[in-house]
Amino acid sequence: MKTYFKTFYHWIDERVQLEDLVQFLGKKYVPIHRHSIWYYFGGVSLFLFIIQVVTGILLLLYYKSGEELAFESIQFIMSKVQFGWLIRSIHSWTANLFILTAMIHMFSVYFEKSYRKPREITWLTGMLMFFLALGFGFSGYLLPWNELAFFATKVGTDIAGVVPVFGKPIMVFLRGGQEVTGATLSRFFGFHVAVLPGIFTVLLGIHLVLIQRQGMSEPLAREEALAGREKTMPFFPNFLLRDLLLWLIVLNLLAILAVFFPWELGKKADAFASAPAGIKPEWYFLFMFQTLKYIPGKLWILDGEIFGILLFSAGGLLWTLVPFWDRKSNRGEQNKVITYVGLFVIFYIIVLTILGWTA
Amino acid sequence: MTTTDGLNTVNVKKRDFLKWILSGGLVAFVGSVLYPVLAYLKPPSQSEVEVSSVKVGKLTDIPKDSGQIVKFGSKPVILIRTVAGDLRAFSATCTHLDCTVQYRKDFGAIWCACHNGKYDLMGHNISGPPPRPLNEYRVVVQGEEVFVSKNT
C-alpha cells in the first residue's frame, strides 16, 4: 500500500515538483499570542463557503426557477426528496452563519489593524467578498418566492431606485422590469448561482494566495516588542489540525441547528396581497432597515431614504478604504481613533439590530 | 540638422497618428462588443394592457369598516369601505418603498407593514416614512355593482 502511494507521489512529483510545496508548508508558521483565536474565523468562513457550494449544487438538482415553479419546487425538496429538508435547512443556516463568521473575521482584522501595509489587497478582496456575501444573501432570499422574500426584494430594489440618476436603471436592471415579477426571480437566480459565485471564487483565490504569500499578520504592539523571538506554531500540521477540528465542531453545530430549527418556507408570494405584519429582512440587513424607519420621509431637501442610502454608502466606502486613510497604522503606530470608530460601528449595529428584532 | 529635425517631426506626427488610430480602434472594438451585451441586459418594455376600470363585486358583499386589495391590471388597488359606508379606492402601493398597504380596523387607517407607514382614509400620509399620499382611484357604484376606475 505504502509503496503504491510512494510511486504515485513520485509520479506526480516528477511532473509538478510537489517537493517545493511541501517545503513551503513545512516552513509556514502561525504566530501564537492572546489574540490568536481570531485567526480561526477566516478559516471557518472558508469552510462555510465550501458547504454552501456543495449544498447549493445539491439544491440546484431539484430547484426550478419561475413564478409558478419556485415555491412548489422547494416544497417538493422539503417534503418529497430524501433529506431534502436537511440540505435546504443547512444551506439557509450556513448562509447566516457565514455572514456572521465573515463579520467576526472582518472586525477582528479591523481591530488588529491587520489591513495595514502590506496587506491592503487582502483587506480589499475580503471586503468585496463580504459585499458579495450580502448579495448572495439578498438574491438567495428571493429564490423560494415566498411572501416575506417578495416584499423584502421589493423594498430592497426600490431603495436602489431612489438614488438620483443611476438609481432607476439599476432598479430596472435588478428587477428585470419595472416590478418585482418572475423576471426578477430569473435574474436573481442567475446572479445567485452563476455571477456571484464566479466573481467570489476569483476574489477568494487572490485572498488565499496573498495570505499564503505574506503569512499571518501580527498585532502592532507585539511586532515591536517581540521582533525576532516570537512564539509560533507550525501551520502544518498543528494549525491545520486545529482548523479541521473546529470545522468538525461547526459542522455539528450546523446539523443541530438544521435539525432542531428547520428553516421555514412561509407562504407563497402573491403580488395582490398586503405586506404581512411583522415583516423583516434578514438579520444582517436589520440595522439598516431599522435606521430607515427612524429617518423621516423628508429631511431638509432630501427624501429620507436618499439620505439613509448616502449615509450607509459613504460609511461602507470609508470602511472598505480604511487601509488607505489610516496612515498611522501603516507606519506601525497605534491608532486609537480607528478602534473607537470600530467600537461605535459594532455598538450601532448591535443596538439597531436588537431594536429591529424586538420592534 | 534641418533634415533630421524634419524627419523627427514627420516621425512624431506619424506616431501620433498611429496612436490615435490604434486607440480609436480599440475603443470602437470594445464598444462594439460591450454594446450588445449591455443592451441585452436591459429588459424590454412589455406593452401592458391598459386597464381603465375593473369590476369589484356586489356592494352588499363589501362590509363596512373593511379594506380589500383589488387587481387593477398588474397593480394592486385598495378598496376601502369606511365605518360610515363610504367607498374609496387608492393605489395600494406604498409611496415609500413599494410595499402593499392594508386597512387596519384598529387604527381606522391605511397601514404599511414594511416600515410602519400610515395613511388616513383620504390616502394622506400621516405618519412614518411615506413621503407622498396614495394615488386616488375613482369608485363608481352602478346599481348593485361596484367598479374601480382610473381617476382622470
Ligand code: FES
Ligand atoms: S414601504 Fe411602506 S412604509 Fe416603507
